[in-house]
Amino acid sequence: MKVFIADYCLDVVDYLKHIVEDLGYVAVGCTSSNDFTEILSRDVFDLVILDWNIRAGDDTSLLEWMNTALPTRPPVIMMASRSAKRESRNVMRHG
Numbered sequence: 001m002k003v004f005i006a007d008y009c010l011d012v013v014d015y016l017k018h019i020v021e022d023l024g025y026v027a028v029g030c031t032s033s034n035d036f037t038e039i040l041s042r043d044v045f046d047l048v049i050l051d052w053n054i055r056a057g058d059d060t061s062l063l064e065w066m067n068t069a070l071p072t073r074p075p076v077i078m079m080a081s082r083s084a085k086r087e088s089r090n091v092m093r094h095g
Helices: 010-022 033-042 060-069 084-094
Strands: 002-006 026-030 047-051 076-079
Touching: 002 010, 002 033, 010 026, 026 033, 033 060, 047 060
Parallel strands: 002 026, 002 047, 047 076
Antiparallel strands: none
16 A cells, blocks of 8 residues: 655654554655645555645645546545644634
């Protein structure tokens, strides 16, 4: 199995790559949306782990790109790291 990991934080990519490789699978990672599209355009993966915030916001555009640009879109696990404290602070400021 070949897993592609995309997160804006290199530490997260490295951590997840280590886990995937310890399980005996191949892992490839990137930290930018430009690298994401370049790598997926030239290689095939069995699974994509994608950070929701890799483009500093809503990342459904990368999912849409995968649906139109790739002959077959691999399954995708979306992940987001958000703290309840930070989220509640944002709601209080904007709400």
